[in-house]
Amino acid sequence: MPAPALIVLTGAGISAESGLATFRDPNGLWARHRIEDVATPEAFARDPARVHAFYNMRRAQLHEPAVQPNAAHHALARLVTAWPAPALLVTQNVDDLHARTLPGAAARHLLPMHGELRKARCLHCGQVTAWDQDLSTQTPCPACGKPGGMRPHIVWFGETPLGLERIEDAMAACGMFLSVGTSGQVYPAAGFVAALRGRARTLELNLEPSLGSHLFDAAEHGPATTIVPAAVERLLAEAEREKKEEG
Numbered sequence: 001m002p003a004p005a006l007i008v009l010t011g012a013g014i015s016a017e018s019g020l021a022t023f024r025d026p027n028g029l030w031a032r033h034r035i036e037d038v039a040t041p042e043a044f045a046r047d048p049a050r051v052h053a054f055y056n057m058r059r060a061q062l063h064e065p066a067v068q069p070n071a072a073h074h075a076l077a078r079l080v081t082a083w084p085a086p087a088l089l090v091t092q093n094v095d096d097l098h099a100r101t102l103p104g105a106a107a108r109h110l111l112p113m114h115g116e117l118r119k120a121r122c123l124h125c126g127q128v129t130a131w132d133q134d135l136s137t138q139t140p141c142p143a144c145g146k147p148g149g150m151r152p153h154i155v156w157f158g159e160t161p162l163g164l165e166r167i168e169d170a171m172a173a174c175g176m177f178l179s180v181g182t183s184g185q186v187y188p189a190a191g192f193v194a195a196l197r198g199r200a201r202t203l204e205l206n207l208e209p210s211l212g213s214h215l216f217d218a219a220e221h222g223p224a225t226t227i228v229p230a231a232v233e234r235l236l237a238e239a240e241r242e243k244k245e246e247g
């Protein structure tokens, strides 16, 4: 049998060992910040300075020398680029750690469905711009010049995730699904495993069982930097073996 089309879904757990906090772990971001204050369009309308401060802090963190892609990011980059069938890495993460391991043409494998910290969007003209500085309530848009409309290019609660059409197409063709470092609490991503049940092989790789862990065909639990590289080598060796058997 030819290798099946692959989808990898990742969440904050994959970046935890790179020094970035998850959301729902005991010392995670939601233990220190209320969702209603920083991660909804209503919060931004009410108190944009507070929302900017939250994302400015997280954007600045990406430039700390210690914050680098870890062995799990590198392993997944190898998986999606070496996989002998279509392969899409859908990440819920807004950091750029996957992007750093998938430069140039390899970036076509990556879909950041909850947006990107290193981009900003203008509410006046809609332009999305690469952004590495702090944002403020007065930042002018580099495209239309108007101040006051720049927001982080992030999908907040109640907003539509990015790239859904491409994800739907990939889901329709998918025969192998890997979920890495996500608690399975946020939709639509949390629903992917149920939607694929019975027609794709599904594997969870997470520190602990996620909310939907029982829906997966198989699960392995432990730190991403340990279990992801091992799983990737196994999956690629399997695909290689099957290719040889066919030939």
Ligand code: BJW
Pocket: 010, 011, 012, 013, 014, 016, 017, 022, 023, 024, 025, 028, 039, 092, 093, 094, 114, 154, 155, 156, 157, 158, 159, 160, 161, 164, 180, 181, 182, 183, 184, 185, 186, 187, 188, 205, 206, 207, 208, 209, 210, 222, 223, 224, 225
């Ligand atoms: C490790 C590890 C290590 C730790 N190694 N693992 C009621 C029912 C159903 C749905 C809804 C509902 N009410 C509202 C909704 C919809 C809502 C939703 O899902 N709410 C739920 C809370 C119930 N969803 C939305 O609003 C989404 N939009 C939407 O649905 O639009 C409608 C629509 C859908 C489809 C088609 C068309 C329209 C938008 C969701 C936006 C989410 N935004 C956030 C914040 C913004 C980004 C940011 O600031 O960074 O995105 S929320 C936050 O959660 C962030 C994450 O991407 C997301 C997922 O979190 P993740 O990645 O799973 O992190 P954690 O912390 O939860 O888990 C980490 C895991 O790692 C843990 O399990 C650890 O154990 C593990 N781990 N160390 C391996 N070393």
